[in-house]
Amino acid sequence: MKNIVITGTSRGIGFEMVRIFSEMGHRVLALSRNEEPILAQQLENVHAFSFDITSSEAISRVSSFVAENWGSVHVLINNAGALVNKAFEELSLADFRKSYEVNVFGVAEVTRVLLPFMEANSHVVNISSMGGVQGSMKFPGLAAYSSSKGALITLTELLAEEYKDGGPSFNVLALGAVQTEMLQEAFPGYEAPVTATQMGEYIVNFSLNGHKFYNGKIMQVSNSTP
Template sequence: MITRVSIVTGASRGIGMFTAKALAGVFGHHVIVTGRQVAKLEALANTTDGAMTVAPADLTSEEDRNELYRIAQQCCNSEGHHFFGIVHNAGLLVAKPFDELDEQDWTKMWEVNVLGPAMLTKTFTKMLGDSLGDGYGKKHLVAISSMGGFQGSKKFPSLSAYSATKAAIASLAECWAEELGSVGVHSNALCLGAVQTDMLGEAFPGLTVDIQPEQMGHWIANFFSEQYTFFNGKVLPVAGHDPG
């Protein structure tokens, strides 16, 4: 029996947390959850059905990325366990008008939203290449982007830097499909619309939308685990509602 080992970044709250819960509890993955809030990650693992390993990390740190690789190797040493992929969910939003954004704002969002996922994927390229993945050689990378980074979508004030970084990670997902496709890696970006998360509330105070993080997390887990096979190198809008 094959057990797929997968990583969910930014798993301490919101969409990442519910994606990890669904992957472990519904789809049978051994999920490595990572983020900076250790207590929340441990609480998640303790309240989730299925296998889950807590691996606190700052993904902008090379040392932490290498430690995450070591933990994944340990998980894959169990019989029948194969590395399947990564849900790049971790993100940072600094909502400021364009003329108030300083270099530090741009740098922080670039490091978390683009550079971190890029370097984490680079760290795992050998494992992705060597792994049987789903048992048939297929692996999957998913970049959680935003409708703000989707070409032609409606744009919003104070989200210039965030939207630019989300466009960049979506483009990276397209490139990974080309660069890693020879070893069986599928790579896609999901451009999410409005979901009722803390991040949405901070960017659009008082806004309420119908889609809850539990719903979106389950949808992402299903796509990542089961429904991806006809998609590779795609940037997909996943939006029931855009704030406006």
């Protein structure tokens, strides 16, 4: 039984991962602004509470929960994300700030406060996007989102280097299009080739086993090119 922390769990890939981990017999702390969808499932060994990744108070509550109930974290999946789709000249400074606060700064802080509970064989998996990968196809309207996801990729590489001697391992998954509510809100009518359940199953397996083979790696999880 592993102790798993996942952010962004109220819907989409995060929601599916909580269910999958629970069915496998692991303990899960599910973190999202809206905890009701997870609580309504009444999943075994799952604890959920309302969580704002941009709030230092909320992040402190996470570390307090781990200290009081688990004492250790085996897997941290930074899945929460904010996506805005606007032409560059329409993007405000607030749009950029929100993107970076959720996709970069919040991830960094959650990771920092949980590091004391992680060991050499623990695994931090950051969820990025193909749009943040250098040389990948870029799309108009995603200047704030994709640039923040690119920053997350670099952050992952830096943390892997900084903690390579004592762990944990850090890897980043750059996802292609997945059929989620967030995708539909940003791109109404677009049909992605991969479901949230399928991607959730992949990430769960990678989070439990990927650190045995990789550290500081960018894994491009997309069936389209380039």
